[in-house]
Amino acid sequence: MTEQNLASANRDVVVHSLQNFASLAVVGGEHSVVIDEPREFEGDGVAPNPFGLVLSALGGCIAGTLRGVARQHDFDYDRATVRLSLRVNRPTGGPLDPGERALRIARIIVRVTVHGALSADQQQAPRARRRDLPGRQHPAPRGQPRRVGGVRGMSGLDLVVDNARLVDGRVVSLGVREGRYALVGEADAAEAGTRIDAGGRLVTESFVNGHMHLDKVYTLPMAGDGALTAYTSDDMGAAMRSIVEDASAVKRHYDRSWIVPNVRRALDRAVTHGVLHVQAFVDVDTTAGLEGMEAVLAVREEYRGLVDIQVVAFPQDGLLRDEGAARLCEEALGPGADVVGGIPWIEASDRDALRHVEWACALAERTGARVAMLVDDAGDPSLRTTAMLAEAMLDHGLRGRGVACHGRAIGTYPLPSVIRLVDLARTAGLGFVSDPHTGPLHLPVRRFLDDGLAVALGQDDIEDAYYPFGRHNLLEVAFLAAHTLGFLTDADQARLLDMITRRAARVLGIEGHEIAEGNVANLCVHHDERLVDVLREHAPPRWVVRAGRVVAESEVTSRILRPH
Known part of the structure; x- marks a missing residue:
């Protein structure tokens, strides 16, 4: 730019005060812009605030510089997006004093995305220019965690996630030491072994799957479509018979040689999609024996440190219907099953269903285990x-230690029956897991949430006798539930997220599963800033962190090849 052009570009700016804190800036006598303070600074918020205009000017300079660098290197691109945010320091806390204007910009965060088909050399051109600046630290390659030498001690952190956008809208740094959050706030001066820049994208707790038939994953080709057809019919009228006859046929061929790789595949999908807690139902009966249980327990040891798995000893074919299943379930609790399972509705009578529930709750009371039933x-x-389970939990001292999965029939109850059940479940501390995508009926989720009950969403099945799809992706489950349950507003979307993170943890009795200092640092850094986009795309998180360690990372790339 010549000296004459530079002088033209820097013509005088005259600012005129308007009503309250608003003002009008006239640039070079040609262009004008209104400036106002935000409402929290006692302005009217009718125009951009001064900080916003500073960022706008800086962003415009960066965008223009990028275009200039591209032309200097004889190439072009479609467009560039420059996203800027800043942090300010105030000398005092508390409400803003009307006379207080001593605000200081502490940090400006810039994220630049260039859109277009660029070669590797072209992508590096702006960086090469940037590295020439004196005193600049060279960043890690784009999209990679930056490892730096850190000092342990008061400020030494194992991991810092900068510019993390929480669900409440705050953009913070998350500092982790020894697997737990040591800091949720500012971390400018803190050094860390690993540093990730979330770039203002959404960061959530990791996901919790409260209902997963882990021994049956990828068995639909063996099972055929009989149970699938019956289970997904309009009123599910033939579901009971299909479970006992069609679906159980697979278990005659149970063998660790194929169950183990299937379970590994499902757990790999879980880690990739940020699912770090799973309640796994494993069939234990006179057909399956302990074959599936031993396979799942073996894989659980392999994945220790990646996924926490609560294993449920599950008598899928019933206890009264299948004599010998109770003994096998009790045996399974010895080598490593954590939870007593049940499926009382499949028994031949209400009397047998009650006996089924009583057996399970008595066993849970005797062993100190939790109880989980379909x-x-x-x-x-x-x-x-469901009511039988809640009453038995109270009778056996299991308050807060039970989970009810499905409960689809409750959606057909008259309102007085629903209200009675809600009150009973609340008293018993009974949690619920709904899987509305795997059947035509579902729990009245909204009413249960409105009444303060703990309700989660679960994957339930992955390509087995009851459901042909599934990727162990709870964002996908939540996306499907948004349509099935009619959860579409911003508030509903927040509820969906809660039902696969914090509330889901509450259902399973997992404490401290939220982003807060002192809690275990299990988190997901997503690709988008807004929850609606995260749900819409339901992509694997950019980074998955378990106890402060990055355990998975995924990139989503696509390119349109336009004709010349």
Whole structure:
């Protein structure tokens, strides 16, 4: 730019005060812009604030510089996006004093995205120019965590995630030491072994899957479509018979040689998608024996340090229907199963269903285990095994230690019956897991949430006798539930996220599963800033962190090849 052009570009700026704190800036006598303070600074918020205009000017300079660098290197690109945010320091805390204007810009965060088909050399051109600046630290390659030498001690952190956008809208740094959050706030001066720049993208807790039939994953080709057809019919009328007859046929061929690789595949998908807690139902009965249980327990040891798995000893074919299943379930609790399972609605009578529930809760009381059951899983309003479970939990001192999965029949109850059940479940501390994508009926989720019950969403199945899809992706489950349950507003989307993170953890009795100092640092850094985009795309998180260690990373890339 010549000296004459530079002088033209820097013509005088005259600012005129307007009403309250607003003002009008006239640039060079030609262009004008209104400036106002935000409402929290006692302005009217009718125009950009001064800090916003500073960022706008800086962003315009960066965008223009990028275009100039591209032309200097004889190439071009479609467009560039420059995203800027800043942090300010105030000398005092508390409410803003009307006379206080001593604000200082502490940090400006810049994220630049260039859109277009660029070669590797062209992508590096702006960086090469940037490295020439005196005193500049060379950054890590784009999209990679930066490892720096850190000092342990008061400020030494193992991991820092900068510019993390939390669900409440705050943009913070997350500092982790020895697997736990040591800092949620400013971390400018803190050194760390690993540093990730989230770039203002959404960061959430890792996901919790409260209902997964882990021994059956990828068995649909063996099972055929009989159970799938019956289970997904309008009223699920034939579901009971299909479970006992069609779906159970696979278990005659149970063998660790194929169960183990299937389970590994499902758990790899879990880690990639940020699912770090799983409640896994494993069939234990006279057909399957302990074959599936031993396979799942073996893989659980392999994945220790990646996924926490609560294993449920699950008598899929019933206890009264399948004599010998109770003994096998009790045996399974010895080598490593954590939870007593049940499926009382599948028994032949209400009396047998009650005996089924009583057996499970008595065993849980005796062993100190939790209890988890599939309840009322058909379109029959006469099914009442959820209430049986809640009452038995109270009788056996299991308050807060039980989970009811499905409960589809509850959606067909008359309102007075629903209200009675809600009050009973609240008293018992009974949590619920709904899987509305795997069947035509579902729990009345909204009513249960409105009444303060703990409700989670679960994957349930991955390509087995009851559901042909599934990727162990709870964002995908939440996306499907948004449509099935009608959870579409911003507030509903926040509830969906809660049902696969914090509230889901509460259902399983997992404490401290939220981004807060002192809690275990299990988190996901997503590709987008807004929750609606994260749900829409339901992509694997950019980074998955377990106890302060990056355990998975994924990149989403695509390119349109336009004709010349």
